[in-house]
Amino acid sequence: MKKSYNVAVVGATGVVGQTQLCVLEERRFPVAELRPLASGRSAGQMVRFRGRDVEVREATPDAFAGVDIVFFAATAELSKTLAPEAVRRGAVVIDKSSTWRMDPRVPLVVPEINPEAVAKHEGIISCPNCTTIGFVMALEPIRRLAGVRSVTVTTLQAVSGAGREGIEELAAQERAAADGKEAPEPHAFARPIFENVLPLCERFRDDGYSTEEVKLLDETRKILSDPEIKVAMTCVRVPVPVGHSCSMLVETVRPVTPAAAQAALAAFPGVRLVDDPSHNVFPTPLDVSGRDEVLVGRVRRDLTSDRLWLWSVIDNLRKGAATNAVQIAEELIARKLI
Numbered sequence: 472m473k474k475s476y477n478v479a480v481v482g483a484t485g486v487v488g489q490t491q492l493c494v495l496e497e498r499r500f501p502v503a504e505l506r507p508l509a510s511g512r513s514a515g516q517m518v519r520f521r522g523r524d525v526e527v528r529e530a531t532p533d534a535f536a537g538v539d540i541v542f543f544a545a546t547a548e549l550s551k552t553l554a555p556e557a558v559r560r561g562a563v564v565i566d567k568s569s570t571w572r573m574d575p576r577v578p579l580v581v582p583e584i585n586p587e588a589v590a591k592h593e594g595i596i597s598c599p600n601c602t603t604i605g606f607v608m609a610l611e612p613i614r615r616l617a618g619v620r621s622v623t624v625t626t627l628q629a630v631s632g633a634g635r636e637g638i639e640e641l642a643a644q645e646r647a648a649a650d651g652k653e654a655p656e657p658h659a660f661a662r663p664i665f666e667n668v669l670p671l672c673e674r675f676r677d678d679g680y681s682t683e684e685v686k687l688l689d690e691t692r693k694i695l696s697d698p699e700i701k702v703a704m705t706c707v708r709v710p711v712p713v714g715h716s717c718s719m720l721v722e723t724v725r726p727v728t729p730a731a732a733q734a735a736l737a738a739f740p741g742v743r744l745v746d747d748p749s750h751n752v753f754p755t756p757l758d759v760s761g762r763d764e765v766l767v768g769r770v771r772r773d774l775t776s777d778r779l780w781l782w783s784v785i786d787n788l789r790k791g792a793a794t795n796a797v798q799i800a801e802e803l804i805a806r807k808l809i
């Protein structure tokens with residue numbers, strides 16, 4: 472088994488790609504050579520890694536020669552065309568786009584929940600959507616404790632979930648408002664996001680659901696290997712820089728008290744219970760930004776049924792994307808699958 476690996480990051484100049492470089496460094500991932508890749512627009516730019524500047528190259532099939540692991544954090548189209556090229560050249564791909572997630576040949580992995588799924592990979596492993604990861608990380612401890620029949624969830628998603636363009640759009644609208652100018656036409660979001668809340672993430676399908684909402688349902692079922700679990704959802708974009716929140720109402724199979732649910736959440740790896748209403752202690756996006764744990768609080772019994780309320784927050788760029796991807800790579804190494 473190798474002791475260190477040649478690693479490419481496709482999308483190294485984007486918000487997830489930049490976080491990817493930080494997380495690889497922080498976790499001392501055994502990188503022999505780092506190959507940051509992006510579009511031709513960024514070729515020649517420098518990114519920082521382990522205190523050095525490393526030149527960005529254009530992502531082309533030949534850029535994967537000699538690479539062991541490729542983290543894709545670019546666009547869905549690029550993953551579709553280039554991920555098979557990387558696999559053809561002998562690399563394992565860990566993809567953060569939506570392209571391969573529902574492909575039956577591709578494992579969809581949250582290492583705290585279904586690490587064993589990595590063993591079935593045929594070259595590509597997918598990372599779930601950032602919202603799905605925050606959701607299932609809070610749900611799984613309850614599911615293991617009492618089974619889950621159905622969940623009704625509303626997500627409140629940060630603008631960085633839409634990448635660099637989403638962050639810049641909020642900032643531009645904020646600046647325009649401060650200067651008393653008219654805001655530029657929105658591009659990343661369908662309507663202005665500054666001082667607003669949009670019940671739309673990504674785009675609407677013909678049935679009135681957003682593509683993001685359907686991902687949350689389909690991906691949850693695949694990760695949990697439970698095609699019957701009922702998830703009723705509304706995904707909402709909010710003017711928050713980083714941190715996706717979920718308000719969820721969970722119907723369990725067996726009765727569960729809030730205290731037992733809190734204990735299960737506190738004991739689950741990667742989850743931190745932040746729940747003390749008597750001292751106004753509950754998790755918020757500001758609390759989770761820069762952290763890898765999913766924070767969960769507001770655990771309480773519904774006043775009109777036996778269901779449980781939970782509130783979770785996740786840093787969408789770290790555990791929602793980059794950290795989860797590195798954990799998958801660590802799992803591959805631990806299981807000698809690379």
Ligand SMILES: NC(=O)c1ccc[n+]([C@@H]2O[C@H](COP(=O)([O-])OP(=O)(O)OC[C@H]3O[C@@H](n4cnc5c(N)ncnc54)[C@H](OP(=O)(O)O)[C@@H]3O)[C@@H](O)[C@H]2O)c1
Nearest residue numbers: 482484485486487509510513544545568601632634635792
């Ligand atoms: N943002 C999140 O919270 C989040 C969470 C989970 C998963 N994801 C997924 O992660 C991926 C990256 O998202 P992001 O938010 O980091 O987006 P972003 O900030 O917009 O960055 C996009 C990256 O992709 C590169 N890219 C775009 N078109 C390319 C092309 N034709 N060839 C090569 N590189 C190209 C860009 O390079 P240039 O700088 O050269 O344009 C940039 O590095 C997406 O698939 C997204 O769905 C995002």
